[in-house]
Amino acid sequence: MKLALLAFFFLLLNSSTAEVVLDSEGEPLLPGRDYYMVRFIWPGPGGVSLASSGNNETCPVDVIAVPCCRHCIPPTENCNGEALKFNPLARIGIVTTNLPLTIRFAKTPSCAQSPEWILVKEEGAWLVGIGGPEDYPDKEILTGLFLIEKAGAGYTLKFCPKHLPEICGYLGLHSDANPNWRLALTNEAPHTVIFRKAGDGNSAI
Template sequence: MKVSLLLTLSFFLPLAFSDDVEQVKDINGKPIFPGGTYYIMPAIMGPPGGGVRLGQTGNSECPLTVLQNYAEVDFGLQVKFKIPGISPGIIFTGTQLEIEFAEKPRCAESSKWSVFVDNEIQKACVGIGGPEGHPGQQTFSGTFHIEKHRLGYKLVFCMTGSPTCLDIGRFDANKGEGGRRLNLTEHEPFEVVFVDASNFDGIIKSVV
């Protein structure tokens, strides 16, 4: 699995980045900033579902896997973006980012996003925390990027110490998990928009 995953990531590196760099904005056209709280929502509202949250998968007794809600009215959990190291505090497309949920489950070591390989479904999924939260499963550390995609944006994961990157998509494991998993994909990326949680009034302005 490790070899095939690395080959897939390397193959898709040219697709992960764009030469057209621009400031990332929320659905109201305002720039997003590190430290702010946001909801990650699908760019097209309706049957595609709602925001992202944490859920229990496999034999885990702690919600460590990132899921997209089935219900479009559920905005999920708030996230924060962090730029590693020294930065001007401006998030552009292609900026290296760490993503974490604003609140951490008590049973988790960290709310920081990471990638782990679910041995049962043989897919690299987005979760939180490091190896301690995913015993017996391969984990990958790295950074996330936001790239422009169609009417919204897409999330891209890049592995630490490697030039390999891959888009973040959605996968329905059909295991009663209550949502679709976010996973590294070679197919359709998850097209998203960002909602400023500090100004949230319960109404989303559709981008379509």
């Protein structure tokens, strides 16, 4: 019920300002389809993937930005990272800006409690991960919804907590102790991305 109220809150705000979110081919982003979410500005991290850390050393539940270096020896083989699915709570045929939605990886490890993105308090920051309380013992967790916003020729992501829908924050990058570039809430420049179609993953979940 709380997620439904959160979705309704943003649908009211979204009704007059929404734009269709476009992929790298200029086509609308479709709910449930598989997309790579890659950094808009190069050089830098590529797409996103999952990694293991001190939270859970046996199950990859941390959302990281994939290191990408095409000119290195050897070059990075996969700059796209892993595919994602964007699923709005509202049953509509396309994804628009400022539309509340959940995000999940197209393929997720069976060891994780849940495939959907959440935020976890660690290292003094709110970091993006997947799973649930069992995957992050003794950690504070936030659930909520994500919004896509237009940012020049690319897009940024916002996270809005379920219990405080009026307080949203942009996602940026945070260097952890491993070191990995983790997606995290930021007060600095947001992580700007574009969306690329991934393979033939067209089925909605």
